[in-house]
Amino acid sequence: MSDIAKNIFQIKNRLRNAALKAGRDPETITLVAVSKTKSLADVRAAFEAGQFVFGENYAQEMAAKAAELKDMKIEWHFIGHLQKNKAKLVAPVASWIETIDSFELATAVARRSPVPSAVEGSLVAQKIKCLIEVNVGDESSKSGCGPQDILPLARRIETLQNLDLQGLMIIPPFNPDPEFGRPYFKKLRELLSDLNGKLDRPKPFTQLSMGMSHDFEVAIEEGATIVRVGTAIFGERS
């Protein structure tokens, strides 16, 4: 077994144990393997080990990898800061965009995503699933919308027929202590519940993307449904 395959096996075990310990169903948690800066061979190794969901931070890199790996049924999540003028690179290949933080960006993505139409016959275009990236007062980060902007942004995203809003995402300031992120994860869960309370939708939003290599177990305890793990699968990035 390759190191990558072993790491994936171990991370899935840890994910499962964390879920069970928290009284949650492990099947409701998606592991995103964050492959930014890593080679195509690394992505293939992970894919062969049964990992089908990958995350990328840079628009060009994601577009290039998706093109090279077209033969594999990969679900790509875009998790980096997205500039509006790069939406055209990401929208055609991303199944998920986790970092929507303005209506302008949402519109740019929606404009670039395939419009569901009868012209293509049986080919049904997929809506892009998306998350609102939230910033709860991290001064060092310029991305993410403030808590007070979530509700108006969600209402506006819901008017875009090519996007399918699923929930919220957060990147807390980095700190190697796994417990450091806990208050941020708690806060994100409360914000999702507030949002669901205020929006009168038939189905509540359910997705919380939070937790990375060093703190995904804490995030799972706090309700993460998507964890984004890079280093613990692929090793350190140079």
Ligand SMILES: *Cc1c(COP(=O)(O)O)cnc(C)c1O
């Ligand atoms: C790089 C990155 C990750 C993965 O971080 P690791 O510490 O390598 O697990 C997760 N989420 C985002 C947004 C990232 O940029």
